Amino acid sequence: MTARSAISSRPEPVLRRLAIAGLCLGLIGPAWSDTTPAPVPSAELSLAEVRSLILRALDAGRPDIAGELALSLLRADPEDPFAHMVMSTVLMRAGNHVEARRAAKLAYRHAETPRQKHEAARVVAAAEARDERFVLGQLWMRRALQAAPSEPTRDRTKREYRALRSAAKLKFQLSGQIVPSSNVNNGAADRINVVEGIPVVGILPATSQALSGTIAEVGGSFTYRLHRDETSETRLTGIGQVRRVAFSDEARKKAPQAEEADYGSTFAALGLAHHRSLGGAGGLASARLSFGQVWNGGERSYDLASGGLSYGFDLDPTLRLTASLDYQLRHNDAAGIADVRTTGLRFSAIHRLANNDSLALSLGSTMAESENGQARAETRSAKLSYHRAEPIGPVSLSASFGVSETTYPDYRLLFWAVPGGREDSRRTAEVTFSFDQLDYLGFSPTLTVTSEQTHSNVSRFETEELSVSLGLRSVF
Template structure:
């Protein structure tokens, strides 16, 4: 009955487009708005060919009709014609004459891409839709859609970009005279050993591709590239004229495999991973590496999680085998979510580095505590943190061995601001202020640093 009624309406619509003469009887007609209603009803009734025919008539009447192109896109998608569906939805988005129309077209495009098992394209369209979302309801819909598509997508990509003005881009000392164990050695610090100001740019890209998944386990291929580039200030170049930006730049890249499986009670898991890669510093390749890791995650309660991790890494120096090192790292992390939505995090990491080269044999430990406020303060979400570090070298050699070796202690504090209300396409700006000092019995390694990092972060 529905199809018959719609067919009659289409016939009326078609005859309305035929010019009438004085000798012809007056024919019934329907308006463009009525035709749009009929097209939508045909689509909802499952008569996709009929919806397509009405939409084509609308397009003939107005080739910039975004609504008609949206109907065409949905109809072609249900009729298994993905090429025409993608073309129609692009036209629907292009001709949308309001944020609401463009939001709807982009979300429809995301739905079509998802139905065609193209989740990455679907995520891209959801990002475009986010650029036109202007109500909380629309934003919440997108966040939910994005989470669902991301969970279904075997490919995930995470990108962190930051630009940070800093008063110490090279980890240089604030001291002028060299002092070791409280004794002046008559040495002087200058040039690249002194703290130099400038801008630090960081790009950290992580890629994960799901190879297999079942109810209790998942296997992924992983890749990461991290680069830290420096732009020295004019004053730094004047103070150290024989150094360049690349002298303080660093990059590393790795590729690996990761297997995660459930272990024990619900929410508990074990992750095994391995990776190989290379590191560059000062403009040249410094070492290659391979590493194996294990991580145990434990769900203590709905609000509490605890994890333990261990990593064994072998670094192969490109300069000399004497500089090869073995790195063993152990860590534990505790997270608690409070009733008001705030989150407390505590972490401990210890590391042992051993090698034939004297100054490449040491142990480190660091403790970090952070507090993330669940509620926004105005347009801002705030996270604060403090990190304490300790490094010990049993033996350390400069011109001659340092009596008692070398000991460093550091204390840094940071506060991060996430401006969630100032987003574009689901990305919002971040600002982090980090400051602290490192002390040492070898004052060449005593440094102070304050950095302001500007970056972007995804809201979903």
């Protein structure tokens, strides 16, 4: 990192004269090689001349001289961003990362152009990285991205950010969205409960019918590297999500007895993940184990234990295949419901097209086993996703369509076994618009439109939902 790119571009007002000729003659003269002319003796030097001498000193490998000259500039103007930038560069070369970071922050604070802010933020990020403060380094690299003056510098900053993230032991992600929805409680589409076309149960209460409103979700995850070598890595993992619901005025009138808090949920889990490279074709094997709890309506509902194995490899440069096996145990239910053991198998393929667009297909099958017949189920699912590489104007586009079929062979209504069991069929379509050109600190707003529809031979589980969610995503 040099000070050259951070030099002030402001128009020079009346040239300030600095009485530092003696300093220049005493320090600069002996430092130049035979091919580098020494400065002409003078009683006074202009600001531009001093800056030129500083750059020559840095190019000649004399940061001590550049630092003395920069201090002279700061004595004349304590807010000179160029001088602060020089000091940060000199201190960085000397290995004084703490003072280099402080000087670069001052350069950032007093910067007068985007380029100055960009370069100063990069120096702060580099100083943080030297002290292995990679999380703060990533924050400053995001500030550098925000001030990047051109597309090439943005691309370079993204690469540097990824390098910091890769080196960091601690990685975390935050997400949030606000979702206006026609069905915040996953209620039935019809008020009459019908089984196999026969209204055998009667009218559903308002709280079991679809209620409109807004869903707010905030989630986060972290991983902390415990071990890494040339072929493997082990990380501590954590994840959490909070979901809260607000009813619309229409929903409050429809179900005045319903409590919004009853439809909120919270989930948290801790675990371990191990990844190992198996060589050829980009093969990567992973193993996961985690333990967590789920709260519904403000009270603990049940515990979760889960684990999984996966293996992915490149069939060719444009096609990656992955297979995974997952197991989950839902136990210690607060309502005394029997444990549920779920085993799942999934295959996925991601294909990159010639124009760098990507298509992804996933196929899955899960089986839930329990002493509770209401929870025994088999599910088969498929999902097709598309992501467009190039934006359409200011908008990046991705879309997906999914289907699933679930059978509950032993499902009962009160004391009556549903003939043939309960059968649910779900269709989901989703389109996401990302406004990457509106990003701030590397985060851009997103708009997701989702339509879900479930058909069931037990009408209580027939649902329809249309939602529009507003969120943020990282652009790198």
